[in-house]
Amino acid sequence: MAGRYPVALLLFCLLYAAGDAAADENWPQWRGPDLNGVAHAAGLPETWSETENIIWKTALPSWSGGTPVIWGDRIFVTSPSKAEDGAAEGGKSLLLLCLSKPDGKVLWERELDTGNELNSKQNASSPSPVTDGTHVWAMTGTGAVAGLTMDGEILWKHNLQTDYDAFGLNFGYGASPMLYDGKIFIEVLRGMTTKEASYVVSFDGKTGNVLWRTERPTEAVLESRDAYTTPVLLRHEGKTQIIVSGGDYVTAYDPETGQEVWRAGGLNPRHTEKNRIIVSPVAVDGLVYATSSRRPMLAVRAGGAGDVTATHVAWTWDKPNGPDVPTPACDGVHLYLLDDRGVISCLNAKTGEVVWGPEHTASGAVSASPLLADGKVYVTNEAAVTTVLAAGPEFKKLAQNTLNSDGRTLSSLAVSGGRIYLRTPTHLYCIGKKSH
Numbered sequence: 001m002a003g004r005y006p007v008a009l010l011l012f013c014l015l016y017a018a019g020d021a022a023a024d025e026n027w028p029q030w031r032g033p034d035l036n037g038v039a040h041a042a043g044l045p046e047t048w049s050e051t052e053n054i055i056w057k058t059a060l061p062s063w064s065g066g067t068p069v070i071w072g073d074r075i076f077v078t079s080p081s082k083a084e085d086g087a088a089e090g091g092k093s094l095l096l097l098c099l100s101k102p103d104g105k106v107l108w109e110r111e112l113d114t115g116n117e118l119n120s121k122q123n124a125s126s127p128s129p130v131t132d133g134t135h136v137w138a139m140t141g142t143g144a145v146a147g148l149t150m151d152g153e154i155l156w157k158h159n160l161q162t163d164y165d166a167f168g169l170n171f172g173y174g175a176s177p178m179l180y181d182g183k184i185f186i187e188v189l190r191g192m193t194t195k196e197a198s199y200v201v202s203f204d205g206k207t208g209n210v211l212w213r214t215e216r217p218t219e220a221v222l223e224s225r226d227a228y229t230t231p232v233l234l235r236h237e238g239k240t241q242i243i244v245s246g247g248d249y250v251t252a253y254d255p256e257t258g259q260e261v262w263r264a265g266g267l268n269p270r271h272t273e274k275n276r277i278i279v280s281p282v283a284v285d286g287l288v289y290a291t292s293s294r295r296p297m298l299a300v301r302a303g304g305a306g307d308v309t310a311t312h313v314a315w316t317w318d319k320p321n322g323p324d325v326p327t328p329a330c331d332g333v334h335l336y337l338l339d340d341r342g343v344i345s346c347l348n349a350k351t352g353e354v355v356w357g358p359e360h361t362a363s364g365a366v367s368a369s370p371l372l373a374d375g376k377v378y379v380t381n382e383a384a385v386t387t388v389l390a391a392g393p394e395f396k397k398l399a400q401n402t403l404n405s406d407g408r409t410l411s412s413l414a415v416s417g418g419r420i421y422l423r424t425p426t427h428l429y430c431i432g433k434k435s436h
Contacts, residue, residue, distance in 0.1 A: 027070040027414040030128035030176045035232040036282050037329030039373035039415035046388050046399045048431045055419060055430040058104035062090030063425035064125040065410035071133040074150060075099040075421065077428060078125040078138055080116045089118035094125055094140040098152060101416065104430060108152040113144035119172030121367065121410065126174040135205055137184050141173040145186065147208055156208030160188065168194025170276065174228040180255055183211060189246040191225025198225065198247055202258060212258035218247035224268055224275040234283040236302035243288055245281040250290035250300060262304040264313060267292040279323050284349065285332040287314060295322040299352060315352035321345055329372040336377055338370045344379060356395040361387035369412040384409040384424045403429060
């Protein structure tokens with residue numbers, strides 16, 4: 001009997017490794033499989049350039065802030081059509097493209113809507129798609145929401161502005177849909193140019209049927225009602241909740257019913273009129289991190305009900321180097337905060353104490369969110385310069401890598417296997433060690 005244990009242990013290790021590798025192949029939605037900016041990957045490159053460690057690069061029709069999502073051998077990206085007459089926003093059509101992961105070839109493209117517009121740094125292709133390997137779902141800043149097969153057949157479509165009312169955000173719609181348990185969750189947090197209520201809506205992924213729509217009240221005023229954040233999942237003690245941040249509050253919802261479970265205030269303690277929020281929440285190990293416009297940040301403990309402002313805020317961070325656009329990355333041990341000038345700080349995720357920082361990465365504006373992977377933190381700025389740092393309790397620059405960027409690089413990095421996918425205004429790059 002004793003001789004069987006090494007064989008059983010070996011089989012367990014092989015199965016565990018195979019499962020971990022399979023999970024690492026997919027980047028199903030913005031901010032990755034755990035929605036926290038963390039990739040469970042190994043062997044990622046530290047250095048690259050236009051002539052080093054580029055597996056392939058594919059020209060895209062136009063620029064976008066949308067992040068690639070990946071499942072199996074397919075990559076999905078949103079994009080406007082090719083610009084005509086030098087239009088700054090790109091073409092008028094809003095597309096979903098499917099690329100081959102091995103070689104970057106475009107397999108198909110589908111028009112989701114028309115009416116692309118320019119809104120400050122973004123156009124109407126900012127929302128990233130989501131996929132579960134059987135279906136892919138995509139949304140546009142014009143309000144179109146669609147469910148498709150992996151081969152591009154459109155199964156259903158809605159338009160939120162047609163079904164309900166105009167978005168009314170000051171700088172256009174920029175949130176991404178979120179997928180959980182076969183359901184799509186979308187938030188519309190607005191109020192700068194409309195008096196209509198904010199809401200969260202859930203669709204059945206297969207049929208497109210509306211499962212619930214919950215209004216989201218707030219005392220926020222004017223532009224402070226606007227948010228460009230994306231929902232995330234909070235898993236705690238066997239329960240899952242949908243977390244939404246913006247409009248002066250962070251709130252949690254029951255994914256089955258849409259009922260609000262709890263809310264925490266404190267994101268706009270001075271009740272100002274221009275506290276729009278772009279940074280999405282992050283939920284890891286029973287804590288929800290919600291950031292305002294640069295400051296403050298709240299760390300809210302899971303497990304509450306009703307108004308938890310006075311009972312469940314574990315700590316706050318109110319220093320000037322908080323993020324305004326990039327969403328933090330967190331592995332439950334360290335929380336990496338990156339502001340839109342490329343200044344980064346590392347905090348103890350449990351206590352909020354500063355581990356190191358603020359420190360500078362490459363000079364230039366940053367809109368993409370940081371990536372934590374393979375013992376490294378990747379920071380990509382709008383000039384397509386990626387600074388690679390050592391993850392952990394000591395600040396250390398490992399590399400600085402530059403690609404061509406004709407315009408602003410806005411998209412966050414995606415990871416599949418041992419490769420990084422970086423979207424510039426003109427191309428999607430597959431970056432990996434040539435020996436991989």
